[in-house]
Amino acid sequence: MAKTDFKNVDEYQKGFPADIKERLESVRQLIRETAPDAEEIISYQIPAYKYHGYLIYYSGYKGHISLSSPWSKEFLETFKSDLAKYKVSTSAIQLPNDQPLPTAFIKKIVKFRMKENKEKENLKAVATKKKTKK
Template sequence: MAKTDFKSVDEYQDTFGSEKKERLAAIRNAIRETAPDAEEVISYQIPAYKHFGFLIYYSAATNHISLSYPYSEALLAEFKTELSGYKMSKSALQLPDKDPLPLDLIKRIVAYRMKENELAAASKPQKAKKK
């Protein structure tokens, strides 16, 4: 993947071969189904989705696809059992190319992140409107 100035998710995904591109598209569709109003952006040169802040990122690597999202202790506790079968770093969950994508898990993580972001936004003090 030589190009590194992506302007859209399509442009990012088009740089990969058909099998990886299909997996990326499946993740994109799962996110869009769960968060249809989320803004699709490129951030750090990878696909990202925003809904009251960043929800989730994803990116392709040689042998896996990484899902990155702002971890919270609550999220990790909620999905502890399901996440235990995957390799995780401080910032990403690795989905091996040899395994089927856990699309239901991805949808539930996105829904959970949406609720976290909505609650965080609702708890922020509202700025006074100028008269």
């Protein structure tokens, strides 16, 4: 994929072979269904979603689809058994293209990240309130 100045997700996905494009669109729809209020953007030249901060990114490759986010220790511990079947780093989960998309797992990931982002935002609001009261 040579182009790297994507303006939107459709433009990003258009450059992939049909089978990968279909998987990318499935991931996109799962995220939209699970987080309908999330804003869809391009960040780091890949699709990303913002919901009270960055929620999740996804990207396509010849052999896999990556879901990316700065995974917290709590996330990695909560999904330890689910993640055992995938190649995982502190910021990406590789979903092999030769396996069915784990749709229920993707939804769980998005819901968990939504909860994390809301909690993080609430903690910031409490901290800000405390500072302004001093």
